[in-house]
Amino acid sequence: MFSRAASFGATAVAKVEKVAVSRWSTDPLIRGAMAVGTPGAGAGRRAFAEPVGRLTLAGEYTSLDGWGTLAGAFASGEIAAERAIRVTGGPA
Numbered sequence: 001m002f003s004r005a006a007s008f009g010a011t012a013v014a015k016v017e018k019v020a021v022s023r024w025s026t027d028p029l030i031r032g033a034m035a036v037g038t039p040g041a042g043a044g045r046r047a048f049a050e051p052v053g054r055l056t057l058a059g060e061y062t063s064l065d066g067w068g069t070l071a072g073a074f075a076s077g078e079i080a081a082e083r084a085i086r087v088t089g090g091p092a
């Protein structure tokens with residue numbers, strides 16, 4: 001079972017004043033949507049991460065180690081932006 005004290009330390013937990021819990025599956029604006037590859041298909045993300053000519057995709061689904069996360073999406077955006085700068089020679 002998850003323990004805040006074990007994860008963050010008792011000192012940090014003692015400083016928490018207010019807690020909000022998300023219920024993604026019952027939130028009418030979210031409805032719990034999440035796309036996940038089938039078991040064994042994760043390596044297919046590599047194909048999404050490969051540029052095709054001048055086209056480079058960015059998004060969490062292109063990340064091999066950060067798929068499904070904001071961190072993966074952010075990192076993929078940086079990689080795509082760097083490629084775009086390289087391919088186009090940068091801003092005019």
Ligand SMILES: Cc1cc2nc3c(=O)[nH]c(=O)nc-3n(C[C@H](O)[C@H](O)[C@H](O)COP(=O)(O)OP(=O)(O)OC[C@H]3O[C@@H](n4cnc5c(N)ncnc54)[C@H](O)[C@@H]3O)c2cc1C
Nearest residue numbers: 024030032033034058059060061067068069070071073074
């Ligand atoms: C309920 C839920 C909870 C989550 N919780 C966490 C969490 O706690 N921590 C975490 O790290 N990650 C979490 N995630 C995952 C995280 O939100 C995603 O991994 C991340 O937002 C993906 O970013 P992205 O830029 O790849 O895609 P998106 O954020 O989906 O951005 C894609 C954008 O493209 C736009 N778009 C789509 N089609 C078109 C089109 N044809 N033309 C123009 N625009 C278009 C969309 O409107 C959208 O704005 C959660 C996801 C969900 C659904």
